[in-house]
Amino acid sequence: MKLNNILIVYAKPTSKVEKSTLGIVKNILKKYNINYKISHRRKLNKKLFQNKDLIIAVGGDGTFLRTSHFIFDKTPVLGVNSDPKYKEGFFMVADKKNFEQKFKELLRGNYKIKKFQRLEAYINNKRVKELALNEFYIASEKEYHTARYFLNVRGKKERQKSSGVLIATPAGSNAWIKSAGGKILSLNSYKFEYLVREPYCGKISAKCTLVNNVLNKNEKIEIIFEVGNGILIADSLSKEHKFKAGQKVTVKISKNPIYFIS
Numbered sequence: 001m002k003l004n005n006i007l008i009v010y011a012k013p014t015s016k017v018e019k020s021t022l023g024i025v026k027n028i029l030k031k032y033n034i035n036y037k038i039s040h041r042r043k044l045n046k047k048l049f050q051n052k053d054l055i056i057a058v059g060g061d062g063t064f065l066r067t068s069h070f071i072f073d074k075t076p077v078l079g080v081n082s083d084p085k086y087k088e089g090f091f092m093v094a095d096k097k098n099f100e101q102k103f104k105e106l107l108r109g110n111y112k113i114k115k116f117q118r119l120e121a122y123i124n125n126k127r128v129k130e131l132a133l134n135e136f137y138i139a140s141e142k143e144y145h146t147a148r149y150f151l152n153v154r155g156k157k158e159r160q161k162s163s164g165v166l167i168a169t170p171a172g173s174n175a176w177i178k179s180a181g182g183k184i185l186s187l188n189s190y191k192f193e194y195l196v197r198e199p200y201c202g203k204i205s206a207k208c209t210l211v212n213n214v215l216n217k218n219e220k221i222e223i224i225f226e227v228g229n230g231i232l233i234a235d236s237l238s239k240e241h242k243f244k245a246g247q248k249v250t251v252k253i254s255k256n257p258i259y260f261i262s
Helices: 016-031 061-068 099-108
Strands: 005-010 035-040 054-059 077-081 113-116 119-123 135-140 147-153 156-162 164-168 192-197 212-215 220-225 230-234 241-243 248-253 258-261
Touching: 005 016, 005 061, 016 035, 016 054, 016 077, 016 099, 054 061, 061 077, 077 099, 119 135, 119 230, 119 241, 135 147, 135 248, 147 164, 156 192, 164 220
Parallel strands: 005 035, 005 054, 054 077, 077 258
Antiparallel strands: 113 258, 119 248, 135 164, 135 230, 147 156, 147 220, 164 192, 192 212, 220 248, 230 241
């Protein structure tokens, strides 16, 4: 791999181990005379990602997810777990102990790139700028309010009341939606999944039949709030995108996956 310009995205170290990991990554790049820039995950912008050969995310999965929101091309990402003892690191394939060895393999061309599917969302046909690597969450603007909406899937429309709707990718099926009772999808799958959180069935809302299902890559899910304002958020990290009752929210598989070094 040609590595002339690298961007390191990091989470602020909160321990000696995390600080040491970030230091090792920077020192290894210097050792191999690699030009790089470094940015805190909260200070990212599109310009930082231009003309980069590789993005290195140092931290945990949150840092990897935040980084992914700024990548819309085929620039690959390498995840480095800053502290495997305390960070889950689903997307992180390296740590401070093996980073140099894995980096040398990159330079030799001995690596594989996998594609992780992402989701894109629209509010009244206007696309939300972030692509979701894990999931989109759609709920009432106030989390303690019940969301009242119409859910449209595969031509079937259903009136529902719930705590919100999770729509997840194959990678995301191992995260929040899994904890909420969803299915785990193969990481190589081109499918995606939705799950209604805590559906309420009463006199107004009949028993929900559209609660949890797996959709194909060419399908979509539509939600229109009946009353009140709603929010849509990508990976629990993006800005809250607000919408009003009557506005249509659409989610489907994006044609822009993330390219992940494994």
